[in-house]
Amino acid sequence: MATASPQSDPLYQQIAERLRADIAAGSLAAGSRLPTIRALAAQLGVNRDTVALAYDALAREGLVEATVGRGTFVRADAPAPAAFEPKLSAGVERLLELERGRVRYAAPAGVVPLHSLVPDPSLYPVDEFRRALNRVLARGGRELLSYAGPQGHAGLRQVLAERLQATGMDVAPGGLALTQGASEGIALALRLFASPGETIAVEEPTYHNVLAVLVSLGLRAAPVPMRDGAADLAALERALERPEVKAFYTMPTFHNPLGTSTPLAHRRALLAAAARAGKPVIEDAYEMDLRFAGRPLAPLAALDGAGLVVQLTSFSKSLFPGARVGAIATRGRALDGIVALKHASDLGGALVLQAALAEFVGTGGYDRHLARIRRALRERRDALLEALAAEMPEGTSWTQPEGGLQLWVDLPGGVDTAALLPEALREGVLFAPGFQFRHDHRPSSGLRLSYAQADAAALRRGVASLARALRERLRGGRAAEREPLAFV
Amino acid sequence: MATASPQSDPLYQQIAERLRADIAAGSLAAGSRLPTIRALAAQLGVNRDTVALAYDALAREGLVEATVGRGTFVRADAPAPAAFEPKLSAGVERLLELERGRVRYAAPAGVVPLHSLVPDPSLYPVDEFRRALNRVLARGGRELLSYAGPQGHAGLRQVLAERLQATGMDVAPGGLALTQGASEGIALALRLFASPGETIAVEEPTYHNVLAVLVSLGLRAAPVPMRDGAADLAALERALERPEVKAFYTMPTFHNPLGTSTPLAHRRALLAAAARAGKPVIEDAYEMDLRFAGRPLAPLAALDGAGLVVQLTSFSKSLFPGARVGAIATRGRALDGIVALKHASDLGGALVLQAALAEFVGTGGYDRHLARIRRALRERRDALLEALAAEMPEGTSWTQPEGGLQLWVDLPGGVDTAALLPEALREGVLFAPGFQFRHDHRPSSGLRLSYAQADAAALRRGVASLARALRERLRGGRAAEREPLAFV
Numbered sequence: 001m002a003t004a005s006p007q008s009d010p011l012y013q014q015i016a017e018r019l020r021a022d023i024a025a026g027s028l029a030a031g032s033r034l035p036t037i038r039a040l041a042a043q044l045g046v047n048r049d050t051v052a053l054a055y056d057a058l059a060r061e062g063l064v065e066a067t068v069g070r071g072t073f074v075r076a077d078a079p080a081p082a083a084f085e086p087k088l089s090a091g092v093e094r095l096l097e098l099e100r101g102r103v104r105y106a107a108p109a110g111v112v113p114l115h116s117l118v119p120d121p122s123l124y125p126v127d128e129f130r131r132a133l134n135r136v137l138a139r140g141g142r143e144l145l146s147y148a149g150p151q152g153h154a155g156l157r158q159v160l161a162e163r164l165q166a167t168g169m170d171v172a173p174g175g176l177a178l179t180q181g182a183s184e185g186i187a188l189a190l191r192l193f194a195s196p197g198e199t200i201a202v203e204e205p206t207y208h209n210v211l212a213v214l215v216s217l218g219l220r221a222a223p224v225p226m227r228d229g230a231a232d233l234a235a236l237e238r239a240l241e242r243p244e245v246k247a248f249y250t251m252p253t254f255h256n257p258l259g260t261s262t263p264l265a266h267r268r269a270l271l272a273a274a275a276r277a278g279k280p281v282i283e284d285a286y287e288m289d290l291r292f293a294g295r296p297l298a299p300l301a302a303l304d305g306a307g308l309v310v311q312l313t314s315f316s317k318s319l320f321p322g323a324r325v326g327a328i329a330t331r332g333r334a335l336d337g338i339v340a341l342k343h344a345s346d347l348g349g350a351l352v353l354q355a356a357l358a359e360f361v362g363t364g365g366y367d368r369h370l371a372r373i374r375r376a377l378r379e380r381r382d383a384l385l386e387a388l389a390a391e392m393p394e395g396t397s398w399t400q401p402e403g404g405l406q407l408w409v410d411l412p413g414g415v416d417t418a419a420l421l422p423e424a425l426r427e428g429v430l431f432a433p434g435f436q437f438r439h440d441h442r443p444s445s446g447l448r449l450s451y452a453q454a455d456a457a458a459l460r461r462g463v464a465s466l467a468r469a470l471r472e473r474l475r476g477g478r479a480a481e482r483e484p485l486a487f488v
Numbered sequence: 489m490a491t492a493s494p495q496s497d498p499l500y501q502q503i504a505e506r507l508r509a510d511i512a513a514g515s516l517a518a519g520s521r522l523p524t525i526r527a528l529a530a531q532l533g534v535n536r537d538t539v540a541l542a543y544d545a546l547a548r549e550g551l552v553e554a555t556v557g558r559g560t561f562v563r564a565d566a567p568a569p570a571a572f573e574p575k576l577s578a579g580v581e582r583l584l585e586l587e588r589g590r591v592r593y594a595a596p597a598g599v600v601p602l603h604s605l606v607p608d609p610s611l612y613p614v615d616e617f618r619r620a621l622n623r624v625l626a627r628g629g630r631e632l633l634s635y636a637g638p639q640g641h642a643g644l645r646q647v648l649a650e651r652l653q654a655t656g657m658d659v660a661p662g663g664l665a666l667t668q669g670a671s672e673g674i675a676l677a678l679r680l681f682a683s684p685g686e687t688i689a690v691e692e693p694t695y696h697n698v699l700a701v702l703v704s705l706g707l708r709a710a711p712v713p714m715r716d717g718a719a720d721l722a723a724l725e726r727a728l729e730r731p732e733v734k735a736f737y738t739m740p741t742f743h744n745p746l747g748t749s750t751p752l753a754h755r756r757a758l759l760a761a762a763a764r765a766g767k768p769v770i771e772d773a774y775e776m777d778l779r780f781a782g783r784p785l786a787p788l789a790a791l792d793g794a795g796l797v798v799q800l801t802s803f804s805k806s807l808f809p810g811a812r813v814g815a816i817a818t819r820g821r822a823l824d825g826i827v828a829l830k831h832a833s834d835l836g837g838a839l840v841l842q843a844a845l846a847e848f849v850g851t852g853g854y855d856r857h858l859a860r861i862r863r864a865l866r867e868r869r870d871a872l873l874e875a876l877a878a879e880m881p882e883g884t885s886w887t888q889p890e891g892g893l894q895l896w897v898d899l900p901g902g903v904d905t906a907a908l909l910p911e912a913l914r915e916g917v918l919f920a921p922g923f924q925f926r927h928d929h930r931p932s933s934g935l936r937l938s939y940a941q942a943d944a945a946a947l948r949r950g951v952a953s954l955a956r957a958l959r960e961r962l963r964g965g966r967a968a969e970r971e972p973l974a975f976v
Binding site: 052055056057059060062065066068084085086087088089090091092095096099118121122124126127129130133134137138141142143144145146147148154158162170172173174175179180181183184187191192193194195196198209212213215216218246247275278279280306307308320321322323324331332333334335336337340341343344345346347348349350351352353 | 540543544545547548550553554556572573574575576577578579580583584587606609610612614615617618621622625626629630631632633634635636642646650658660661662663667668669671672675679680681682683684686697700701703704706734735763766767768794795796808809810811812819820821822823824825828829831832833834835836837838839840841
């Protein structure tokens with residue numbers, strides 16, 4: 001019924017639009033019941049969440065009404081559109097503009113999901129964490145249901161500080177502030193150093209959501225190209241010399257999207273460049289705990305004698321995202337600033353989840369989980385590398401991560417991977433196209449493959465699908481320009 | 489050893505400074521052990537958290553080192569101060585400046601805490617909530633430990649939408665976005681409408697943390713005086729006419745700090761003024777569920793046919809703050825903007841706590857809790873009103889809340905309540921002085937009394953202490969200017 005590509009409307013909006021037309025035309029009459037979410041999802045071959053989003057949009061517009069246990073109905077009294085359309089702030093308008101270009105994936109059944117960095121739910125230690133939650137609530141429940149304060153649970157900061165000390169960092173529990181994952185850490189650290197209109201140096205490619213955070217804060221990105229898996233030093237020095245550039249955001253360990261790690265000597269050189277420029281470094285160490293091969297590399301924060309580095313860590317990739325717990329390690333006035341910003345953002349996080357994590361880490365559960373998940377990820381990475389070597393056409397290259405959840409593939413023949421995505425989906429695989437990791441969204445022949453959610457067999461199927469789509473494209477069997485995807 | 493007042497250094501810094509001096513002087517030698525937190529807190533008659541903060545500050549500076557199970561020691565190798573002091577953003581510098589003026593309370597044992605709006609932990613339904621957590625984790629654990637998405641748990645939005653519909657609002661689950669308490673809702677709603685340099689109309693007095701959020705975002709406050717417990721209409725109209733004023737932030741129900749509620753006709757008039765000016769209204773309904781007397785008043789969002797109102801609600805005051813769950817109700821592009829901002833802030837909240845709340849609300853636990861807590865709060869309010877009538881000198885006036893956790897007292901004789909606070913503390917009571925609820929922090933003869941944490945007997949003791957301090961002051965027995973408090 002509709003078409004989808006990274007450039008067209010999100011799938012759920014296409015579904016909503018079709019239903020809107022049906023209601024307007026009377027083929028879905030006032031009072032009639034819409035199909036159940038499950039039934040329509042199966043009929044269209046899309047995710048139930050996508051249908052639920054479409055129904056939500058219609059409900060928000062007053063066209064339909066959900067009634068618990070009975071279903072969703074077309075309203076008899078669908079109101080006129082709201083008379084008042086508030087003027088949104090300039091930052092929010094820019095953010096909504098960016099959002100319109102965001103890739104929204106819908107993975108029909110059978111499609112291999114190599115696009116997502118969400119860790120595999122089948123690997124979450126649910127029962128062990130539930131028991132930790134019970135123990136801490138039984139022990140100290142009342143206090144754990146009050147405010148955490150902006151720095152968060154002291155016990156979790158204690159065990160985290162010990163783990164960070166083991167990487168060589170000089171950090172005390174009082175030097176940590178807990179955040180809602182590294183995500184919130186990014187937003188707080190950017191606000192710490194830069195005011196609207198100012199600029200942050202970022203690697204290119206970089207984590208696409210950092211670009212959204214920059215836009216939402218009215219900040220600009222100064223791209224520093226990645227060369228051989230690390231930020232180009234000369235380009236970094238030029239960027240940091242510019243007075244409007246206030247800090248450098250980097251992912252030196254298991255870079256997103258590249259999967260590469262910055263070598264030790266290069267880390268020291270990055271810090272020396274930052275020291276010469278007198279600009280701080282935001283080290284996003286979001287996957288640091290997921291090393292499954294090679295020798296550990298000291299994080300920037302451990303190499304930093306001067307106080308240049310603000311470091312972000314997270315449990316979201318190494319355990320599960322649902323606790324929404326990460327941490328910022330910093331010191332001095334930067335720490336005072338982070339604490340004040342966190343207080344002004346939401347007063348502090350959820351103490352009970354922080355306490356349960358402290359219990360889980362402190363009793364060895366986290367280390368046991370890391371041993372399991374590193375083994376699983378290493379097997380998956382190996383399967384992915386073998387499949388790439390076996391299936392991909394000549395001229396394709398890829399990175400070889402020693403940890404984390406993703407690697408980067410560069411395709412031959414000048415292929416625009418955003419244009420390839422619909423074809424790959426038809427062949428049965430999803431990936432993250434490279435354009436979205438660039439500050440200006442220009443086309444890219446690169447793509448990110450994640451082994452977070454697919455096991456070895458699925459990885460082999462997915463790579464075979466990707467190779468088929470690419471061969472077809474290289475044979476010129478499809479139009480070279482991006483085309484809409486006939487989806488449902 | 490030190491002195492404390494709202495104008496001097498925070499207490500923990502005073503403690504840290506004394507220890508610093510002892511270390512520098514050698515009376516605390518390298519390698520020697522500091523007293524335990526518990527012991528020093530007892531010795532000084534302060535809260536343990538205060539001592540912990542002081543130790544944290546010293547650890548951060550590298551002067552002492554905490555070792556699990558052994559204690560805190562003076563470091564032998566206390567490093568030189570960090571060579572690099574990063575330049576913080578202008579917004580963070582302003583925020584730190586504001587923080588320096590913030591009242592930091594330390595309540596020695598026996599002092600009645602009438603300053604805090606944190607609900608009484610002894611009233612939290614800990615076991616019932618723990619059972620709800622267990623049920624949802626046992627049922628759907630894996631998915632609940634993944635990302636929630638920026639709008640949050642659909643089931644909680646469903647039960648919340650039904651409760652809001654019961655107040656007369658036209659809201660579907662898809663029209664809600666869950667937040668980290670109303671606190672995060674405030675920050676998101678302000679960012680939705682205003683860019684740095686622009687202005688928000690706020691009531692005066694208003695919730696002091698809103699003033700901090702404004703500063704952290706580079707926004708200005710346009711104060712609208714409260715008259716007879718509601719925002720002055722003529723002043724509001726003048727404020728909204730100014731082009732740089734982008735929205736009006738209001739607490740029409742159980743106002744913080746006043747405890748008053750805006751009458752129904754006045755609510756309609758506020759909305760009409762906003763509609764004429766074409767400016768949106770942010771309704772903070774953070775205590776809406778805590779009505780224990782009088783007739784319910786429709787929230788602004790229920791009176792709003794045009795789409796003027798963005799409404800914030802929260803479980804923090806009516807249940808407990810620890811779930812860190814509130815909600816924003818809005819529609820159309822404002823909703824799209826909130827969802828995009830929430831995604832850029834932290835990707836979304838903790839699904840597992842949202843699901844447990846949905847279970848707790850859906851199985852009647854929340855309504856049972858509300859019945860209990862409303863009864864308790866009504867008894868406390870009555871005790872507080874009786875004590876005020878019995879104890880306070882002539883010329884004192886106070887508000888009569890029909891719900892919520894606080895009321896407002898205005899003192900006679902031009903007393904500056906910030907200057908009275910140290911004297912009241914000596915007499916055995918803490919309150920929230922009025923200056924901090926004003927955008928310019930000018931002195932106030934008003935103060936906020938909270939009955940969140942004190943039972944009837946404690947409330948009577950607290951008011952008697954307040955009355956003694958005030959009588960002393962009115963007799964001229966103390967200096968009229970603010971004076972430091974000899975504390976420990």
